[in-house]
Amino acid sequence: MKVAVIGGGVIGGGWVARFLLNGHDVTVFDPAPDAEPKLGAVLGNARASLPALYDRPPPAEGALRFAADSVEAVAGADWVQEGAPERLEVKRDLYAQIEPHLGHGTVRASSTSGYKPSHLQALLHRVERLIVTHPFNPVYLVPLVEVVGAGRTPEALKTRAAETLSDIGMHPLVMQAEVDGFEWPHE
Numbered sequence: 001m002k003v004a005v006i007g008g009g010v011i012g013g014g015w016v017a018r019f020l021l022n023g024h025d026v027t028v029f030d031p032a033p034d035a036e037p038k039l040g041a042v043l044g045n046a047r048a049s050l051p052a053l054y055d056r057p058p059p060a061e062g063a064l065r066f067a068a069d070s071v072e073a074v075a076g077a078d079w080v081q082e083g084a085p086e087r088l089e090v091k092r093d094l095y096a097q098i099e100p101h102l103g104h105g106t107v108r109a110s111s112t113s114g115y116k117p118s119h120l121q122a123l124l125h126r127v128e129r130l131i132v133t134h135p136f137n138p139v140y141l142v143p144l145v146e147v148v149g150a151g152r153t154p155e156a157l158k159t160r161a162a163e164t165l166s167d168i169g170m171h172p173l174v175m176q177a178e179v180d181g182f183e184w185p186h187e
């Protein structure tokens with residue numbers, strides 16, 4: 001599977017490690033000048049610790065690539081994992097940039113802690129393809145992830161997402177309804 005991770009900070013970096021060390025090719029976009037060395041440190045920790053959790057040899061790592069911008073990052077992606085800062089205007093601008101370049105079947109997964117899927121779906125045209133996959137830190141070690149859709153999210157998308165997340169060693173908790181999480185800045 002081809003994965004794009006947008007935002008390679010605490011959570012995005014953990015997602016990169018989780019996907020990469022489970023054999024998927026990952027392209028990352030993060031505008032921070034020190035994004036690459038920071039991600040390198042996360043990957044070092046993940047390589048040292050993740051294999052100890054399993055009684056089988058890890059799969060061959062996928063290929064890691066850095067993209068110059070978000071549009072380049074999502075080209076041909078089957079799964080886009082958004083780990084951008086928790087600010088609605090940042091996520092809105094980002095979705096506006098990438099949305100025209102995503103395939104119909106591409107899963108748009110946001111890591112958000114505070115926004116409900118319906119808030120984020122309101123930013124998109126193809127609303128039904130967005131879900132929240134809310135992980136816990138560090139993503140490469142802690143397997144729990146909440147999978148949350150909104151009213152217009154097809155069950156099949158949540159099921160497919162849960163299967164993908166299980167395949168990378170996570171334990172998805174598929175939520176039946178969205179509820180308010182942390183306080184979020186209303187606009």
Ligand SMILES: NC(=O)c1ccc[n+]([C@@H]2O[C@H](COP(=O)([O-])OP(=O)(O)OC[C@H]3O[C@@H](n4cnc5c(N)ncnc54)[C@H](O)[C@@H]3O)[C@@H](O)[C@H]2O)c1
Pocket residue numbers: 006007008009010011012029030031032035070082083084085086090094111112113114134135136137
């Ligand atoms: N920190 C946690 O424990 C935690 C847990 C679960 C979910 N989350 C969620 O994960 C998301 C990311 O949080 P974080 O803690 O990793 O934040 P972070 O600040 O560590 O990482 C955000 C990254 O996004 C990059 N960025 C900034 N503008 C960008 C843009 N326009 N496009 C792409 N990347 C951009 C930054 O350079 C930074 O590296 C948030 O939505 C947050 O709510 C965080």
